[in-house]
Amino acid sequence: MRAVRIHERGGSGGLVLEDAPRPRPATGDVVVRVHAAGFVPDELDWPGTWVDRAGRDRTPSIPAHDVAGVVAEVGYGTAGLAVGDRVFGLTDWHRDGAAAEYVAVEARNLARLPESSTFTEAAALPLAGLTVWQALFVHGGLESGKSVVVHGGGGGTGSLAVQLARGAGAHVIATGRARAADVATEMGAHVFVDLERQRFEDAVGPVDLIFDTIGGDLLARSAGRVGPGGALVSITAPPPVEPENGRAVFFIVEPDRAQLAEIARRAESGRLRAHVGAVYPLAETREAFEAKRKGVPGKVVIEV
Ligand SMILES: NC(=O)c1ccc[n+]([C@@H]2O[C@H](COP(=O)([O-])OP(=O)(O)OC[C@H]3O[C@@H](n4cnc5c(N)ncnc54)[C@H](OP(=O)(O)O)[C@@H]3O)[C@@H](O)[C@H]2O)c1
Known part of the structure; x- marks a missing residue:
């Protein structure tokens, strides 16, 4: 198959389009024919790009861990998905990603994609959507009537946070x-604070x-604006x-099928829209990483 791989550390300049072996599904896996992939620019610095879970070198590795596509093959013991299903999800950081024609993924890391969602939009949702779900509702305890500040509310992650928080009935800054x-206001923010003109703590x-x-x-200064019993959640x-009277949490997003299904339901009903800033073909994955860095x-999406 054709795939974009990186052979050694040194940034996105090392991403090359080349032939790679088509993955086989392990137990519990499906192989997805990739239609679109998403990424985080920092992922090339993360350990999972370079080593497997046992710490063994796994290069050359394929980046981009958001995937949207169609199930092409089902592994031994895999239940819940069948060949031909439209799916989206987040692939394991310690395995090859989706900047390729095919990717092997644990089926439990995928959810069915509604017919009304395009693959390109769907590829912008898993990582950012799961991160936001976990930040707001799992770690942050957000519920109707509470107030939330989303720093970076126009970004790939922040714009989803604004929508999910507003949808949950929170007051969103x-x-x-x-x-x-x-973008932040269109997505549902009640208030926007322009950090180029104002310190957020003077406005909130x-x-x-x-x-x-x-x-x-900004993260360091934020602790001082958490009310009693509140939380400062950072990614x-x-x-x-x-x-002083609240919690501080840092976490790394985890795949979760039930949360993905919630995200898919909201996308299908129009309550959640990914902010796709640019789309690049697979052959221009390096340019896609560079564009995001610039x-x-x-989200920048790669179409395969
Ligand atoms: N822990 C996890 O599991 C996890 C998961 C997902 C993402 N992340 C991390 O979260 C971060 C955000 O990811 P993302 O994909 O949402 O990035 P993004 O799309 O670039 O969003 C970041 C937003 O913050 C804004 N921003 C950045 N620096 C700013 C500053 N100094 N003043 C005002 N605004 C600023 C950006 O504006 P401009 O575009 O104008 O700079 C952008 O709107 C990255 O560091 C990523 O690695 C972590």
Whole structure:
């Protein structure tokens, strides 16, 4: 098959389109004929790109762990999916990703994709959608009537957080650069704080939840705006300062079929839209990574 692989560390310049063996399904796997894939630019620095779960070198490795496509083969003992099913999901960080014609994935990491969703939109949803679901509802305890700040509310992850939080009945304050204001507001933010003009803590009082997708100094300063019993949930780094009367959480997203199904239901009914900033063909995966690094807003999707 054709696949984009990386042979050694050193950034996205090392991504090359070449022939690679078509994967075989292991027990519990399906092989997906990939139609679209999504990625996080930082993933080339993550250990899972370079070693398997036992720490053994697994290069050359295929990036892009968001997948949308059609089941082409079913492994021994795999239940719940059949050849021809449209699916989407998040593949294991320690195995090959989806910048390829085929990818082998544990079936439990996939959910059925509604007929009304395109593969391109669907590839922008798993990683960002699961991250947000887990940040808001699993780690953040968000529920109707609570208040939430989403730092980076116009980004690939943040824009989904704004929609899911609003849909859950929360009061949503999004932050970001001025150019993110329209996206965050269209997605449902009640308030937008332009971080280029204002410190967020000058605009926002104590809230129940702060979800941070930006990190750095903003993450450190955020602890001071978490109200009693609230939480500061970060996906960029462990918060360096704990909220005085609340919790600080850093986590890495996990695949979860039931949560994916919730995300699919909301996408199907139009309650959740991925913010796709650009689409590239498989042969231009390197350019796709570079475009995201240079600041294309939202998710960049690779069509296969
Ligand atoms: N822990 C996990 O499991 C997990 C899962 C998913 C993602 N992540 C991490 O989460 C982060 C966000 O990912 P993403 O895909 O959502 O990225 P993204 O699409 O680039 O979104 C980040 C948003 O934050 C804004 N932003 C960044 N720096 C800013 C600053 N200094 N001031 C104001 N706004 C700023 C960006 O605006 P501009 O575009 O204008 O810069 C963008 O709107 C990445 O570091 C990623 O690696 C972690």
